Amino acid sequence: MTRSFWLALSFLVAAPLGANDSISSSRQADLRNLLIQDCGSCHGLQMKGGLGPALLPRMLQGKSAEYLSRVILDGRPGTAMPPWRSLLTPVEARWMADRLLQEDL
């Protein structure tokens, strides 16, 4: 089910973005693991950079959560940053963008 399910869900969940409480705590734990381990495989476990740029709060200053979640969902064509839309809903991408902006992981 997973891929088509999340894809379907990502179309259903249009708004409101940023509603963290709509993500269950167990899903939040999965997302945190994904962020650290899988995003970390390119951005570094502590987001200090690797093949992809560092994503520490001070480096993302001035970038909005909307912008970051759009990059996460759609990737950057022509670079190694993949689109995560088939694995993450917009709400989940926004949750990740907020973590990146607010926390030292």
Next chain:
Amino acid sequence: MRGILLSFLAFMLLNPAAAARGTGDLGLFIERASSSVQIVETSGNTSIASVDGLGDLSHASVVYSRDARYAYVFGRDGGLSKVDILDAKLSGRTLQSGNSIGGAISQDGRLVAVSNYKPGGVKVFNADTLELVADIPATYGSNQQRSKVIGLVDAPGHKFVFSLWDADEIWVLDMSQQTRPEIQKFKAIGRNPYDALITSDGRYYIAGLFGEDGMALLDLWNLAAGVKRILPNYGRGEQKLPVYKMPHLEGWAVAGDLAFVPAVGRHEVLVINMRDWQEAGRIKVHGQPIFVMARPDGRQVWVNFALPDNDTIQVIDTQSLEIVRQLKPGKGVLHMEFEPRGEEVWLSVRDEGRVEVYDTHTFERKTSIPASKPSGIFFTARAHRIGL
């Protein structure tokens, strides 16, 4: 309890009266979350000690000294650590850059080279003392930008070979004279080389390309011929899937004349005929392959996958080119390492916090060792193989 056992073992290892021990059946695996490694033995499949304080170990890799006593651990944070696997202790460590990706040891075992993302380049160290011997910045272009370096391997003739991700170049570094490193550069080898390997005879260096189709091949016995593109038509015009993780080219999965490599952004393993470097087939697999590794006898090739299929392993029979087995060890299967003669294989299952040992004939799970976010597994048999 485990603590007591470990200190007992450490005591045994340190105590000169304890039985002397070879290292041929030893190895280690990386624990990403705890900046540590566990030292293991493959005769009884147990963990015998652990060593910590190794820094950020995401994407860490390891090479061994030629006496197979010391493991050089290359950490993501630029740390180069020398671990004594007999005494289970850290015997040297240097923070040599901001951000590194891998390393290699020279043919004579005297030099250890590290490839760095930031600042991009290669640094070469004395394998005994970890003192800096040579600093090779990976500069390119008219304003001397620095490129991230990937795919660093050792090659016969005291050489190191590596690729420049941003610059699309392959460099051959000759360290025959330590004080006068010589570099030969090959340019425009193809867009964004992401990793590379060298054949086990040390002759062919092959870089995978992320930015375009095909692979770049350099014949080290015939450098004057330059870099050749192989599999140039592979996948041209086809829409690629998002690549959630860069595939790895490590070792060389070879059976007879056939080599097996992961396709980028596709659910396929490519088969290459090494006589003419033509594509000899494509095997449909379960997801995007990350590691494609041959059992030492070449009869089987084991494949693991990127997200969202990283709970699965598939085994390809190299005679029929068919998948003969599918295993589901658990979420986050990151790496695998065969025991030196291939009867067993170790798998790290990151999200389940386990390292598992499977029989490669019966596919039965033999043992499971608890571990904290395990990733790379490295056995000492690598000490005597070119390119590992």
